[in-house]
Amino acid sequence: MKKLVVGIGNAVLGDDSIGIRVAKELENEFEVKVTTPSALLEAIAGYDRVVIVDAISGAGEIGDVFEVELPENPRFTSSHSLGIIEMLSLGKVLYPEKMPKEVRIVAIEVGRMQIGEGLSEEVERALEKAVAFVREILS
Amino acid sequence: MRKITIHPNTRLEGHGKVDIILDDEGNVKDAYFQVIEFRGFEKFCEGRHVEELPRITPKICGVCPGAHHMASAKACDAVFGVEIPPAAKKLRELFYCAHVAHSHILHFYVLAAPDFFIEDKMKRNVFGLVEVLGKELCAEILDCRVYAQRIQEIIAGHPIYPVAALPGGMAKPLSEEERKEIEEKAKKLVDFAKKGLEFFEDVVLKKEGMEELIKGDVYAHRTYYAGMVDEKDRVNFYDGVVKVVDPDGKEFCRFEVRDYLEHIAEHVEPWSYVKFPYLKAVGWKGFVDGVDSGIYRVNSLARLNVAEGMATPMADEAYRKMYDFFGEKPVHNILAYHWARLIEIAYAAERMYELACDEEITDKNVREVPKSKPSEGVGAVEAPRGTLYHHYVTNKKGVVEKVNLIVATVQNNPAINMSVKKAAQNFIKGGEIKEGLLNAVEMAVRAYDPCLACASHALPGRLDVEVRVIRDGEVVSVLRA
Numbered sequence: 174m175k176k177l178v179v180g181i182g183n184a185v186l187g188d189d190s191i192g193i194r195v196a197k198e199l200e201n202e203f204e205v206k207v208t209t210p211s212a213l214l215e216a217i218a219g220y221d222r223v224v225i226v227d228a229i230s231g232a233g234e235i236g237d238v239f240e241v242e243l244p245e246n247p248r249f250t251s252s253h254s255l256g257i258i259e260m261l262s263l264g265k266v267l268y269p270e271k272m273p274k275e276v277r278i279v280a281i282e283v284g285r286m287q288i289g290e291g292l293s294e295e296v297e298r299a300l301e302k303a304v305a306f307v308r309e310i311l312s
Numbered sequence: 313m314r315k316i317t318i319h320p321n322t323r324l325e326g327h328g329k330v331d332i333i334l335d336d337e338g339n340v341k342d343a344y345f346q347v348i349e350f351r352g353f354e355k356f357c358e359g360r361h362v363e364e365l366p367r368i369t370p371k372i373c374g375v376c377p378g379a380h381h382m383a384s385a386k387a388c389d390a391v392f393g394v395e396i397p398p399a400a401k402k403l404r405e406l407f408y409c410a411h412v413a414h415s416h417i418l419h420f421y422v423l424a425a426p427d428f429f430i431e432d433k434m435k436r437n438v439f440g441l442v443e444v445l446g447k448e449l450c451a452e453i454l455d456c457r458v459y460a461q462r463i464q465e466i467i468a469g470h471p472i473y474p475v476a477a478l479p480g481g482m483a484k485p486l487s488e489e490e491r492k493e494i495e496e497k498a499k500k501l502v503d504f505a506k507k508g509l510e511f512f513e514d515v516v517l518k519k520e521g522m523e524e525l526i527k528g529d530v531y532a533h534r535t536y537y538a539g540m541v542d543e544k545d546r547v548n549f550y551d552g553v554v555k556v557v558d559p560d561g562k563e564f565c566r567f568e569v570r571d572y573l574e575h576i577a578e579h580v581e582p583w584s585y586v587k588f589p590y591l592k593a594v595g596w597k598g599f600v601d602g603v604d605s606g607i608y609r610v611n612s613l614a615r616l617n618v619a620e621g622m623a624t625p626m627a628d629e630a631y632r633k634m635y636d637f638f639g640e641k642p643v644h645n646i647l648a649y650h651w652a653r654l655i656e657i658a659y660a661a662e663r664m665y666e667l668a669c670d671e672e673i674t675d676k677n678v679r680e681v682p683k684s685k686p687s688e689g690v691g692a693v694e695a696p697r698g699t700l701y702h703h704y705v706t707n708k709k710g711v712v713e714k715v716n717l718i719v720a721t722v723q724n725n726p727a728i729n730m731s732v733k734k735a736a737q738n739f740i741k742g743g744e745i746k747e748g749l750l751n752a753v754e755m756a757v758r759a760y761d762p763c764l765a766c767a768s769h770a771l772p773g774r775l776d777v778e779v780r781v782i783r784d785g786e787v788v789s790v791l792r793a
Contacts, residue, residue: 267450288356
């Protein structure tokens with residue numbers, strides 16, 4: 174079974190880098206890629222089990238770790254951009270045979286989204302929990 | 313673990329905010345478009361070794377990292393006063409054409425095209441596009457975008473965040489095997505670009521009311537235009553001089569990118585973080601168009617408007633067809649930015665194919681190691697969204713002391729504000745807000761393909777436009793998609 178961890182985020186935008194940090198922590202255990210939502214489909218094609226890790230905003234307290242579920246019948250009302258959810262839904266429609274059997278999304282609530290390296294204290298504390306959760310999913 | 317469900321229509325905050333102010337009669341008095349700026353990035357670069365910047369500045373934005381990588385590498389060449397070997401220049405241009413093609417494909421087909429031919433506004437998105445165009449064609453669109461991304465990866469080491477361009481050239485040459493893969497993919501992109509042009513001419517333009525809309529006055533402004541051209545005045549994304557034409561199409565000036573500060577100044581408004589660039593020699597006259605206003609535009613249509621043609625055959629033919637259709641040059645209607653993007657995809661694809669077949673492209677000599685002391689340098693490229701300037705000043709050890717970046721979206725910022733106002737004026741009369749206002753405003757913004765993502769990315773990762781209508785200081789309506 175081919176497993177993959179995908180880290181999404183901006184490495185120099187404070188807490189937005191959490192997805193990349195989680196992926197890097199796991200690179201000795203699993204295959205890891207860092208990419209953007211627009212290049213997500215080609216990154217995950219051909220794998221069996223994939224965990225995508227990203228920052229989230231407005232879902233809870235800073236440092237909370239969530240599993241994000243895709244809505245059953247998503248309603249798309251905007252054409253401004255393609256995010257993770259749109260790309261995964263599009264993948265299912267256009268390339269069902271190439272899409273992994275299992276894709277899970279782990280998201281960490283972020284606070285400081287300013288240019289600079291490093292995480293806020295709350296998100297730094299959440300790093301270990303998020304890493305453990307991704308490991309549990311893939312083990 | 314707590315589970316949450318994100319619906320795509322979940323909204324946290326509109327990234328692009330539009331405030332429409334009504335006068336006493338309930339008509340549009342002013343409209344303000346606000347984006348979140350990448351504040352702080354210039355400071356973040358200071359104190360670092362200049363040769364690190366081509367790898368750091370692509371992190372400004374997940375949409376146009378290739379443009380920052382190239383502008384930064386060129387600025388570094390200038391800082392060290394080094395001429396790069398011919399093969400390095402060709403490799404960079406090949407990489408860069410792939411970058412532009414990838415960005416334009418995404419923008420036109422996924423973000424802009426649904427506006428043009430999907431009637432049901434609830435389906436005006438990429439999934440509606442799948443219904444209209446079919447799965448096969450949509451898969452081809454995404455595949456071609458992936459080919460362009462793969463070409464970037466082969467040359468620059470990563471499909472999104474390039475690392476190969478260094479001061480003095482490139483980190484690695486191209487192998488024959490890699491060259492063959494690029495040639496094959498570029499060929500597919502040329503075929504795809506041809507289909508795109510035919511699609512626009514045969515389907516989009518033939519749609520009822522389209523000719524009227526695209527030639528009409530609703531989305532038109534008579535501004536100056538700026539863009540880089542080669543020695544024969546043809547569009548060039550990677551290198552050249554900046555040419556400016558006036559609203560009648562007459563050449564106003566041309567300058568080397570290192571002299572940009574002599575020609576461009578920036579106006580500041582208290583309500584916006586983003587500055588408003590204008591032509592120094594004409595002056596800032598407010599948010600008005602015409603020959604007396606220094607507002608200029610960049611991006612695809614602007615590049616075509618300043619040029620005399622395209623440097624490759626299919627793109628050049630399409631270029632002439634576009635100006636024949638309008639019967640005038642420059643073209644002022646912002647919806648033509650989309651057509652211009654398709655012409656540029658054709659040019660990028662044809663140029664990639666040419667370069668992939670160039671004997672010199674696999675030459676092993678791809679770097680001239682800088683020997684002179686670093687000081688100051690400016691580098692620019694035509695980013696997909698318009699001219700992008702990187703300006704660095706270093707100390708004698710190459711440590712960055714000052715950075716100035718002028719990004720394309722900021723240069724179009726004054727015009728975006730004018731377009732939003734004009735679109736709003738058609739939909740708000742006597743205090744009555746007609747249906748379609750939001751989409752009209754979004755179309756006005758989207759034509760410029762503004763990069764609103766520079767500062768912010770987090771799930772759900774959407775770039776929304778939120779429109780607020782304000783009368784007597786009170787918000788009377790808030791519209792979101």
